[in-house]
Amino acid sequence: xxxxxxxxxxxxxxxxxxxxxxxxxxxxxxxxxxxxxxxxxxxxxxxxxxxxxxxxxxxxxxxxxxxxxxxxxxxxxxxxxxxxxxxxxxxxxxxxxxxxxxxxxxxxxxxxxxxxxxxxxxxxxxxxxxxxxxxxxxxxxxxxxxxxxxxxxxxxxxxxxxxxxxxxxxxxxxxxxxxxxxxxxxxxxxxxxxxxxxxxxxxxxxxxxxxxxxxxxxxxxxxxxxxxxxxxxxxxxxxxxxxxxxxxxxxxxxxxxxxxxxxxxxxxxxxxxxxxxxxxxxxxxx
Numbered sequence: 001x002x003x004x005x006x007x008x009x010x011x012x013x014x015x016x017x018x019x020x021x022x023x024x025x026x027x028x029x030x031x032x033x034x035x036x037x038x039x040x041x042x043x044x045x046x047x048x049x050x051x052x053x054x055x056x057x058x059x060x061x062x063x064x065x066x067x068x069x070x071x072x073x074x075x076x077x078x079x080x081x082x083x084x085x086x087x088x089x090x091x092x093x094x095x096x097x098x099x100x101x102x103x104x105x106x107x108x109x110x111x112x113x114x115x116x117x118x119x120x121x122x123x124x125x126x127x128x129x130x131x132x133x134x135x136x137x138x139x140x141x142x143x144x145x146x147x148x149x150x151x152x153x154x155x156x157x158x159x160x161x162x163x164x165x166x167x168x169x170x171x172x173x174x175x176x177x178x179x180x181x182x183x184x185x186x187x188x189x190x191x192x193x194x195x196x197x198x199x200x201x202x203x204x205x206x207x208x209x210x211x212x213x214x215x216x217x218x219x220x221x222x223x224x225x226x227x228x229x230x231x232x233x234x235x236x237x238x239x240x241x242x243x244x245x246x247x248x249x250x251x252x253x254x255x256x257x258x259x260x261x262x263x264x265x266x267x268x269x270x271x272x273x274x275x276x277x278x279x280x281x282x283x284x285x286x
């Protein structure tokens with residue numbers, strides 16, 4: 001917690017950082033890392049025509065990166081008609097299978113999962129399978145904050161500041177979000193934060209920082225203040241830091257699945273999310 005508190009305090013004293021004009025994400029990656037360079041982002045991040053085997057493989061790579069064996073994870077699919085399906089998994093292989101199956105449905109706008117470990121009792125809502133119409137207004141239940149055991153990740157989410165709801169990002173909006181994520185990662189690295197896991201969510205960029213915080217009110221307020229501080233320091237006319245993702249039960253895109261917001265157009269295409277950077281073992285950025 002001390003590192004987070006120091007960052008919040010330090011951010012309050014910082015002037016707005018000058019844009020790093022020489023920082024551009026490279027289109028080459030080694031061992032899944034984002035590199036600094038002068039090349040434009042690869043068009044590969046917009047590909048969606050991949051095999052089912054490849055989709056499942058990428059999802060399973062994300063599963064092994066984010067979760068530990070026997071951890072309980074909620075998998076949730078949001079359909080374009082508002083339907084919500086949900087299931088709870090402690091079998092990570094079955095989790096990857098179910099996520100890949102849900103992603104294959106064109107009527108699904110997005111597939112998500114909980115980042116932080118869920119109370120194992122929640123398994124009995126739908127153990128290692130997905131239940132249809134799981135939203136509360138249909139008599140179902142999804143994970144609440146009080147059902148999270150502890151916080152293992154702090155999520156930073158970067159999206160276009162002016163993109164209307166319900167549509168996909170343009171290439172320019174996505175490129176701006178990537179540049180902002182790189183800028184914030186450098187800012188936190190200079191304050192002794194360990195290297196994050198980075199991902200392209202389909203319409204923006206994520207930085208996932210490992211931590212080990214209790215799931216209590218103090219931790220919630222601390223993460224909320226951190227996001228607000230980063231937003232105040234880094235938000236501009238193009239990209240914003242999402243300050244709403246502080247809650248413990250926050251769901252996150254299943255990396256390897258497709259974001260299908262609005263129509264799939266050349267200007268605003270549907271994109272497959274992807275894990276971009278995996279480095280280091282489990283560290284504590286608390």
